[in-house]
Amino acid sequence: MKHHVPISRYASSPQAAFPSALGAACLVLALLFPMDAAAQTDFWAAVDGPYGGATVRDMVDVPGEGVFAATTGGIFRAVGARWEEASTGLLTSDVRDLHVRADGTLLAATHGDGIYQWNGEAWGRLALAAQFTTSLAEAPSGRLLVATLSGIRYSDDGQAWFAASLDGIQATPRRVVSGDTFVFAATNAGVFRSADEGATWDFASFGMATFDVTALAAGPAGIVYAGVDGGACTIYRSRGNANLWTCIEPVTAPVSVTSLLVDASGRVHAGGFRHVFTSLDEGDTWSARVVAPTTIGALATQYGEDGAETLLAGTTGAGVYKLSPSTATWQPSQDGLFAPIRDLLVLPSLAVAATEGGVFYTSDQGRSWQRFSPESPLLIDTRTLAVDTDGRLLAGTVSGVWRLSEPVENASAELFSATWESVGPASGLRIGALTVGPDGRIWIGYHSGVQYMTPGGSWTVMPIQGDDGAFRDIGAIGVMENGSLIAGAAWDSWRLPAPQVPSSSQGAVVAPWSLVSTSELPWFDIQTMAVDGNRVLAGTRFSGVLETTDGGATWRQAAPGLGGQEDVQDIAFDRFGNPFIATFGSGIFQLNPFTRRWIPASTGLGSHLRVRSIAFDSAGNAWAGTVSGGLFAHLVTSVGVEEESGAENARRAGPAIDVWPNPARNYVNVSITAGPTPGAEVLIEIFDVTGRRVASAADVQIPTSHLAPGIYLLRVSHGGSTSTRTFMVAK
The missing domain is CATH 2.60.40.10 (Immunoglobulins)
Known part of the structure; x- marks a missing residue:
């Protein structure tokens, strides 16, 4: 997943790996407790932000309860002008669709754990456990239909489910909607229609030039609208229940249509990149408004007490926007809407957070958050962060590595004028791991191995191929003190000794990578590494935390105390050299320096135990990034307090x-x-x-x-x- 810089780069080096028992007690307890009368008694406290980086999949207005938003970080509910988390009971955070049934029941389609039902306070699983569901619809009779990655299913009672064939065509359904007399499905192979409420389906895409259907909406009197990805036309309309389609795209046509909505007044809204298009005449003419700097992936209407409609737009990586009825302009509605935190990097005067909506930073310990380069921010899903040898921030994204033009070692006015630049690789790879070696080379993990970029800007490819012939998707990479490389893949991990590591740009290198193991584990998957001198800790999925002190040649369990079911996502050393680990589902653990056992350190996180990242600064402040609860902090120091005189210090002693x-x-x-x-x-x-x-x-x-x-x-x-x-x- 990631690799952290040595602790000595941004924090004071520890005097020893493990202090003596009593000395360690004083050091650790001094870290854990701020010397402030109002200090927190739980280890962690929630941080207000960053907001605005969430990917919103769907929104619905539930009568009597308000607007709910489905995101990749769980479900949120609008309470006044602020969003509040409403994910209690969900066992997965990636929610793809929301649906209000005719009786007012709210359902959620999750990506990985089936369908959930809301009881007013919490969610309970209704059906299809462990299924990847993407969309829900209800037929006129009350029959429930769901789109899954394996096809469409339907049920009359929510308990017994039946699979349906899409006219014998292998297609992946993306959305199901119900019309007056038919139900419809949008797939990557066109639109399909069912006259018997989902039991059988017919191909219904005649008139379309492109069949990659990304959005679907049913209007009154048999009118259906479809949005597609690219091609000669991106918006289609059928006036005959999908018998025949006609192109109705605007003059300034969107590249793709990712969301469609027919509101209660019959107006049609189409979301694309940055814009929402609106038609008052069933698609014959359109008007366009810029909404957000990214893709509009969801549209919904919110109804006021007086029945007035407010249009909402959910975006990819930029949260929610609301169309103000009074000014007819789009305004962000972000407060409380957390994005899953992918990675954290703590610098002397900044804390930087990577989210699926780009990179945010705070210079006041979380009181306020900003984007780098606000005029042209990085809005790409960012997975990992690093700093190059010139002090410039690096962001590993789903579309290559990006670099900030100005150093970020200290907060300054230059950060506001800094710009992002792509540094490759040229193919725009999804970056699985990112680190900077002592010689300045930028190393990345990708779907077939590792690559590195020299300070001159050229990339060298180093594939990793196992004995099974498959190339390894690398999610963690570390440059050891002795110069050897460690690369962690999905199932196993690999080592390249220092003499075999190329020293310059060579285009492509076939290197003799070897599988790493222990006496008990013939292989293990390293997901994260933390380096402290020659001591390296590696976090795995369900194999605990392993340790090496010889450049990865031999490995051993770092310490007892874990149960064997911990999915270790990140590791960080505190300022005294004591390690903490972040896990996906089990919270945070610290290594007790006296007993040398892992012990829980999750107080204050509440139910937010899916933690992806953890970081410490040199003062002892700790940060933890969660999937559904945003950021948490343990602040030992405070900011914004002027130095007091000696007399004042004496008075406050x-x-x-x-x-x-x-x-x-x-x-x-x-x-x-x-x-x-x-x-x-x-x-x-x-x-x-x-x-x-x-x-x-x-x-x-x-x-x-x-x-x-x-x-x-x-x-x-x-x-x-x-x-x-x-x-x-x-x-």
């Missing part, structure tokens, strides 16, 4: 405290020397190593018999100031 006995068994005593605010209330709190508050009191003797043996932090808050001490509990 915390009370002097002592703790005994240490180690404690049944109780711990706290001795407090009066602070600068006599008579102020004193609050004493105890936290465990994961950041969870386990006790609090106003008394100076606190029971500890209920606490497990280990290291704890005691915090005394008094008159707006705090002091802390660490102590041990022994049994």
Whole structure:
């Protein structure tokens, strides 16, 4: 998935890989707890943003509940002017379609876990577990139809499902819609029509020049509209229930039509790249408005209490836009609409987030977010981030590597004028991994191996082919301290010794890659790597975290404590050299420096346990990027506070405290020397190593018999100031 730069590049190097037990306790607990009276007691706290990078697949206005939006990061509901997450109960985050049944029931088609039903508070699976569903429709009788990657299915009761043939043609259905007397399906092989509510289907694309149908909508009196991808015509209309199609594209025709809507007033709306086209006369004439800088993938109407209609547009990577009735202009509606975070990169003065809608950054610890080059932002699905040897940001996207023109080491005005440039490869590959070697070469993983670009700008291809003859899709790549390469693929991982690594641009190189293994694992799939000197940790899918100190020649389990079902997506070292891992579905774990076991560190994430990225800065601030909950942070330091005078510092200094006995068994005593605010209330709190508050009191003797043996932090808050001490509990 990704490879992180050595910790020494952006953070202070640790004194040792694992400090002594008591020293480690102080270091880790100092990291976990901000010295602020208002500090969070959970390890993680949600960050407000970034918004505006979401891909919206569908939207519906549910009577009495508001507008729901299906995104690749879950489902959101509009509450006033803000979106709130409404994904409770979903076991997958990629939602492709929403449908309101005649009885008002809301259904969701998910990509990977079938159909879900909303009960007003949470989702429950209705049917077709583990199926990749893309669209839902309801026939006049109430029969439910669903498009899946394997074809169309229908059910009368939601329990028993039957497969239907598309006139014997191998086609992938994309959308199903219901008309007055027929139901219709849009596929990559044309439009199909059913007269018996989905049981049998006929090819119904006569008159079309292109059969790659991407959008479909049914109007009144047998009128049907279809949008296609490219070709001589991109919008078609049939006045006879798809008997014959006629081209009705606008004069300024869109390259493709990705969404269609017939609203309650009979107006037709078509979404394409940047524009929404509207027709008041069934497609005979059109007007166009620029909506967003990307593709319009969903259209819906929102109804006010007075019945007024507001048009909504869901985009690919730019969230939701709303057509203002008063100004007739499109305005973003993004607040609360998170995008899945693909990767995080923390620099001395910036935190950078890669999303499916491009790259965002914050220079104030998440209080506000911006895009680089706002006049011409990068709106491509970005999978991974890196920084080149000149300090310029690199973005690995689904369409090659892009580079920012100005260094990002420090936040400055130059960032606002920086521009993105494509640096290749020429074919615009989907980038699976991205890193920069010590010699300045940019390394990428792609669907057939790895490539590198020299500082001169030329690319060299290095395919990786297994004994089975298949080329490997590389999702993680690391340049070891000794110069060897490690590449992680979907099922296995590969190593190229340093002497075999080419030193210059050579066009194409067939190199002797070898399979890596351990004594227990004949192969394993590395998904992410983190490098700290000669120590490299590799995260795998269901094989734990492995460690090497010899450039990848030998591997071993880094530590016990994982259950074997953790899908490790990212690894990062904190400022003391202690590793944390982010997993897809199991949250975050940290390596306990005293027991050398992995322990959970997910407090504050709530249900957002699908974590793709984690990063630390040199001050100890931590960031975690989730799929459905956006960003979370653990902030040790704050920003925007002016330096205080010595007198002010003295006034705010915390009370002097002592703790005994240490180690404690049944109780711990706290001795407090009066602070600068006599008579102020004193609050004493105890936290465990994961950041969870386990006790609090106003008394100076606190029971500890209920606490497990280990290291704890005691915090005394008094008159707006705090002091802390660490102590041990022994049994």
